[in-house]
Amino acid sequence: MDHHEEVTDDFQGIKVWWTSIKKDPQTKSFSFYPELDERRFFKLTVHRRYRDIIIKSYIDHVIKEGKATAVKNRQRKLYTNNASKDWHGWRGTKWSHVVFEHPATFNSLAMATKLKELIKNDLIKFTKGKDYYAKIGKAWKRGYLLYGPPGTGKSTMIAAMANFLNYDVYDLELTTVKDNSELRKLLIETTSKSIIVIEDIDCSLDLTGQRKPKKEKDDDEKDENKDPVSKKKKELEEEASKSSKVTLSGLLNFIDGIWSACSGERIIVFTTNYVEKLDPALIRRGRMDRRIEMSYCCFEAFKKEKEQDSNKKDEKDKEANGVSVKEIKENGFTENGKV
Numbered sequence: 001m002d003h004h005e006e007v008t009d010d011f012q013g014i015k016v017w018w019t020s021i022k023k024d025p026q027t028k029s030f031s032f033y034p035e036l037d038e039r040r041f042f043k044l045t046v047h048r049r050y051r052d053i054i055i056k057s058y059i060d061h062v063i064k065e066g067k068a069t070a071v072k073n074r075q076r077k078l079y080t081n082n083a084s085k086d087w088h089g090w091r092g093t094k095w096s097h098v099v100f101e102h103p104a105t106f107n108s109l110a111m112a113t114k115l116k117e118l119i120k121n122d123l124i125k126f127t128k129g130k131d132y133y134a135k136i137g138k139a140w141k142r143g144y145l146l147y148g149p150p151g152t153g154k155s156t157m158i159a160a161m162a163n164f165l166n167y168d169v170y171d172l173e174l175t176t177v178k179d180n181s182e183l184r185k186l187l188i189e190t191t192s193k194s195i196i197v198i199e200d201i202d203c204s205l206d207l208t209g210q211r212k213p214k215k216e217k218d219d220d221e222k223d224e225n226k227d228p229v230s231k232k233k234k235e236l237e238e239e240a241s242k243s244s245k246v247t248l249s250g251l252l253n254f255i256d257g258i259w260s261a262c263s264g265e266r267i268i269v270f271t272t273n274y275v276e277k278l279d280p281a282l283i284r285r286g287r288m289d290r291r292i293e294m295s296y297c298c299f300e301a302f303k304k305e306k307e308q309d310s311n312k313k314d315e316k317d318k319e320a321n322g323v324s325v326k327e328i329k330e331n332g333f334t335e336n337g338k339v
């Protein structure tokens, strides 16, 4: 707002006036930073008879709305953890970030509408649950397990969740975390209003809690048939990996423990392609509040996809010829709704 600009607001039928005021410095001393000497404030004017209501309720309401708007307008971030050798030194940080700009939304996600609504309601309930979690004495956190074959939209779902809630995303790569103590330090540094993601949990930790990089695991079978040099190299690598461990119990304890001590809302999402490989302790209720199966899309979801494709095609055709294409071509479905 400019100097002396005025806006009005309405609160429970009461009209209030806000005026922006700028005051120049009283002293005539010379300053290299003149703008720091300038004083700006807002004057609130209201009829005398509403003074009590405005002081008791309106000011709180304005502060709350202000905070919500700041959260909505802030640039969200996608964090990835650095290896511990990069944590120290004057430029050292535990997490690196880029601006999070994934376009996925629940609208663009091809999935049964009922399930989408269920997830959205669950998320909304969670964000409004501050008092509830405080009352029951539990950390304000929620765990989701997304499982299903590759390419069924698990990562897309996480992006849609982050966009829906306006949360930051922490992509925690466990294969670069040496031990439980490093994991603890990383988790403590996460901020509230964030989603912590551990993708392909079955590849990052095996059932004994030992780390194992995904690529290594995929190559295991091929390596068996290789020459003795490769075999020896693999043995040495395995030895090295054993000396640095993030255990499953460590991970679970931190999730349950650390965040009870930290205030603020956090969601943790695990993804896996092989739910049957996971330790039941990881996926029991209380640790993973919701388990969501991502599968090849049902009829409803497929229809949505086709509609979107058709809309995109419409736009393109309009650009090219000035005519719209209405027809959605028939596609093959099986009777149980899977494609």
Ligand SMILES: Nc1ncnc2c1ncn2[C@@H]1O[C@H](COP(=O)(O)OP(=O)(O)OP(=O)(O)O)[C@@H](O)[C@H]1O
Residues within 6 Å of the ligand: 108, 109, 110, 111, 149, 150, 151, 152, 153, 154, 155, 156, 157, 273, 294, 297
């Ligand atoms: N249900 C879906 N709705 C919209 N797009 C989808 C859906 N499923 C997959 N896709 C698209 O397919 C691609 C792969 O999806 P995504 O990476 O989310 O799958 P994933 O289950 O996380 O795979 P992986 O297990 O290999 O990590 C993305 O480009 C995404 O847009």
